[in-house]
Amino acid sequence: MAGLELRDxxxxxGNVEVxxxxxxxxxxGEFVVFVGPSGCGKSTLLRMIAGLEDITAGDIFIxxxxxxxxxxxxxxxxxxxxxxxxxxxxxxxxxxxxALKLAKTxxxxxxxxxxxxxRVLQMEELLERKPAQLSGGQRQRVAIGRAIVRDPDVFLFxxxxxxxxxxxxxxxxxxxSRLHQDLDATxxxxxxxQIEAMTLADKIVVLDGGIVQQVGSPLELxxxxxxxxxxxxxxxxxMNFLPVEVAAAANDSVIVAGSALDSTELARPIAGIARADxxxxxxxxxxxxxxxxxxxGKVELVERLGHETIVRVRLKDGxxxxxxxxxxxxVMPGDAIGLGFDxxxxxLFGKDGxxx
Amino acid sequence: MNxxxxxxxxxxxxxxxxxxxxxxxxxxxxxxxxxxxTYPNGLEWPSDPQWINFVKAxxxxxxxxxxxxxxxxxxxxxxxxxxxxxxAGYGLAKLTSNRYKWLYLVFVAGLTxxxxxxxxxxxxxxxxxxxxxxxxxIILPLIGLYMPFSVYWMRAHFLNVPNDLTEAAQLDGAxxxxxxxxxxxxxARPAIMSLMILLFLWTWNQFLLPVVLVRDPLQRTMxxxxxxxxxxxxxxxxxxxxxxxxxxxxxxxxFLIFQRQFVAALMQGAVKG
Numbered sequence: 186m187a188g189l190e191l192r193d194x195x196x197x198x199g200n201v202e203v204x205x206x207x208x209x210x211x212x213x214g215e216f217v218v219f220v221g222p223s224g225c226g227k228s229t230l231l232r233m234i235a236g237l238e239d240i241t242a243g244d245i246f247i248x249x250x251x252x253x254x255x256x257x258x259x260x261x262x263x264x265x266x267x268x269x270x271x272x273x274x275x276x277x278x279x280x281x282x283x284a285l286k287l288a289k290t291x292x293x294x295x296x297x298x299x300x301x302x303x304r305v306l307q308m309e310e311l312l313e314r315k316p317a318q319l320s321g322g323q324r325q326r327v328a329i330g331r332a333i334v335r336d337p338d339v340f341l342f343x344x345x346x347x348x349x350x351x352x353x354x355x356x357x358x359x360x361x362s363r364l365h366q367d368l369d370a371t372x373x374x375x376x377x378x379q380i381e382a383m384t385l386a387d388k389i390v391v392l393d394g395g396i397v398q399q400v401g402s403p404l405e406l407x408x409x410x411x412x413x414x415x416x417x418x419x420x421x422x423x424m425n426f427l428p429v430e431v432a433a434a435a436n437d438s439v440i441v442a443g444s445a446l447d448s449t450e451l452a453r454p455i456a457g458i459a460r461a462d463x464x465x466x467x468x469x470x471x472x473x474x475x476x477x478x479x480x481x482g483k484v485e486l487v488e489r490l491g492h493e494t495i496v497r498v499r500l501k502d503g504x505x506x507x508x509x510x511x512x513x514x515x516v517m518p519g520d521a522i523g524l525g526f527d528x529x530x531x532x533l534f535g536k537d538g539x540x541x
Numbered sequence: 542m543n544x545x546x547x548x549x550x551x552x553x554x555x556x557x558x559x560x561x562x563x564x565x566x567x568x569x570x571x572x573x574x575x576x577x578x579t580y581p582n583g584l585e586w587p588s589d590p591q592w593i594n595f596v597k598a599x600x601x602x603x604x605x606x607x608x609x610x611x612x613x614x615x616x617x618x619x620x621x622x623x624x625x626x627x628x629a630g631y632g633l634a635k636l637t638s639n640r641y642k643w644l645y646l647v648f649v650a651g652l653t654x655x656x657x658x659x660x661x662x663x664x665x666x667x668x669x670x671x672x673x674x675x676x677x678x679i680i681l682p683l684i685g686l687y688m689p690f691s692v693y694w695m696r697a698h699f700l701n702v703p704n705d706l707t708e709a710a711q712l713d714g715a716x717x718x719x720x721x722x723x724x725x726x727x728x729a730r731p732a733i734m735s736l737m738i739l740l741f742l743w744t745w746n747q748f749l750l751p752v753v754l755v756r757d758p759l760q761r762t763m764x765x766x767x768x769x770x771x772x773x774x775x776x777x778x779x780x781x782x783x784x785x786x787x788x789x790x791x792x793x794x795x796f797l798i799f800q801r802q803f804v805a806a807l808m809q810g811a812v813k814g
Binding site (some may be wrong): 235236237256257258262263264266267268270271272273274283284287288331335 | 703705706708709710711712713714715716719723724727728730
């Protein structure tokens, strides 16, 4: 088992740079999730760690070893593919044992390890079957088993749950969590699903456009997003953004106002802003409560989920915001509504999108 | 036209097509049963079927020897061709970087080459190698001539194998060689089988090459034996037909055994498997 370090990793295809200098340190035993929209470079980064993709510049260390020029098979990593990539002509037993067979592991040791993995993953009764005879969830288990049996330094997962249905995904997510604890292994996991990221990760790496936007624990990212991208990406429904202008800035408070927001005083010191600066104010939909004060608008759409009610509200400047009201609200489309919020829940972002 | 009439018409067309396909065989069969030395028209059943013609054809053409010779040639050509084509197909599909993709076009260009156009230079080449009148004069050129199609065929198969499998094998610790033999070849079995069947047929039915490059009829393929029925003064049509049917027999038996693979071979690429 080992940690991992990336130093100024870059990747270009011809003239197009897709990974633009990633620095990252992952300690032993950490569960790290790379998350970001399609095409952000998260899978490329994972494949570079695996050794399946050449790196254009930078260094990758696994443990203390520089692995830039080490073949994938010698890196001590195991990977679970989105497509599972099971060998169709081999039984589950042979699929799981393939790596051991290649390593010329003694037959009895091999058999013991395969059966142990099958026991851990509760798939002992599947060992004689071929992949084609398995359901999606079972295939996923085999793919994970194939990774575990090798006892690798680092586990890599490339969107492993995206082909499963919703219920199974929840089960497998918990199973992965349990596995991470049991194995005490370093795991790197790629997904575009922020729920997976939030629930599994010790540390989330948010990527966009080949650049790391923020690294932090799930709640750090949720509570203190570093920029507009992270703020909009983490959290569901996504954070509402309102354009505002600074009306007055004092040492320990700032007053902002916008086309949809009356003058609002935020009682906290914010450095580096001046009167008339144009900023973006962010409020999570969950920050709102129905009230007489606050932001006023007309209810456009209501989604009743039982434990909460999601409301889309049209503001006076024509923009829409989403609010999640706790419990079963009786608002109806067309109703006038006021949305109150606590000033502590307000996020402010500067012109360049960075958090203030 | 209503559905019933349409289906009837479709059936009629299929029956017609079958008749057209089978007619030459039936015609040959009836001619093969006519008395030796006559000139049957092949459209009527002989009044006194001469089954003995098949035995005579077998003896006259020395079919027993030829069967052995054909088998030797097939054994020399097919396994080697399939092995080389499988490796080359894998190499071109999975190991070739974009810069060298054009290599594949060299093989495709080979597909456009008419066989008859190379037969004369081939004769001189085989003579220069000192292989004239040996079975190697048939085996070596055939392996070469089959390469464009075979490589094209195998490459098409390997292109369809997801890259994830290659990568999974690499991460499992496989060398390229391990991956090829333990993952790719087992998966390519249907394609390899189809290719073997096709190459067998083409080799078995090879006529021109053996006739030109090998003088001794007993070192040729079975199809080359047809010459035995052509005298200087005339051709014994019933024996020729009986001989032809005997030569066809192994391929027909093979077809019946491997029917499913044959159809699969022809359908390959038609639907995503």
